[in-house]
Amino acid sequence: MIVKTNKNKRKNLAQDAYEKIRDRIYHNEIEPGELINEISIAQELGISRTPVREALRMLASEDILEVKDGVGTYVKMLSFKNIKDIYEVRKALEVIAIKTAIYRITESEIAELEKNFMELERKYNIGALTKEEFASIDMKLHQLIFTKCENNYAKGIFEEMSLKIKQYQYISYESLNDSKESISQHLEMIRLLKNRNLKELIPFIENHIDWSLKSLMMEK
Structure with a gap:
C-alpha cells in the first residue's frame, strides 16, 4: 500500500512538473534551443530530480524537447x-x-x-x-x-x-x-x-x- 502511494505521488509530481515546464515553453520563457537546467527546475519546484526527469522524458516523447547524448536536454528548435x-x-x-x-x-x-x-x-x-x-x-x-x-x-x-x-x-x-x-x-x-x-x-x-x-x- 505504501509502495503504491509513493508511486502515485511520484507520478503526480512528474505530471505537475511536466505541466509547468510545458507552460514555460509555450510562453517562450524557455526558448527554442535553450538547455533545460534539471537541477534548477527541481529546486524551483521543491521536488527531487526524479519527477523532473520523468517530465522531460514525456516532453521529449512529444517532440517538444531534444535529448543530446552527453550534452543535455534542449527545447527543440523551430524550423x-x-x-x-x-x-x-x-x-x-x-x-x-x-x-x-x-x-x-x-x-x-x-x-x-x-x-x-x-x-x-x-x-x-x-x-x-x-x-x-x-x-x-x-x-x-x-x-x-x-x-x-x-x-x-x-x-x-x-x-x-x-x-x-x-x-x-x-x-x-x-x-x-x-x-x-x-x-x-x-x-x-x-x-x-x-x-x-x-x-x-x-x-x-x-x-x-x-x-x-x-x-x-x-x-x-
Whole structure:
C-alpha cells in the first residue's frame, strides 16, 4: 500500500512538473534551443530530480524537447519545415472538425466568443491588448471547434499537436503587429459560425490558417 502511494505521488509530481515546464515553453520563457537546467527546475519546484526527469522524458516523447547524448536536454528548435508541416495538418484537421462542430456549438457559446473578440478589439484600439490575453482567446475558439466535433481521431491528433501550435502562435503574437487583422478574421469566422454557413466557413478557415502561417513565418 505504501509502495503504491509513493508511486502515485511520484507520478503526480512528474505530471505537475511536466505541466509547468510545458507552460514555460509555450510562453517562450524557455526558448527554442535553450538547455533545460534539471537541477534548477527541481529546486524551483521543491521536488527531487526524479519527477523532473520523468517530465522531460514525456516532453521529449512529444517532440517538444531534444535529448543530446552527453550534452543535455534542449527545447527543440523551430524550423520552417516543422511550422509548415504542423499548419498543413492543422488546416486539414480544422476543416474536418468544423463540418460537425458547426451544428453543435451553441448560440450562447458563439455569443461568448463574439463578446471576447470584441473586447480584444476594444483593448487593441486603446493600446491595452496583451499577447497573453490575445493568445488565450484565440486558442479558445479553435479548441472549441475540436471539442464540439464528432471525429475523435481529429480531436486526438489536434490535442497532440496543440502545444506546438500554441508555441508557434505565441511567437507570432510577440509584436501584436497583425492582431487587428487577426481579430477581424476571427469576428468574421464567428459571424459565419453564427449563421451556420458551412459553405463559406470552410474556405474562410483554410485562408485564415494560411494567413496565420504566412504571418508567423514573417515574424520568425
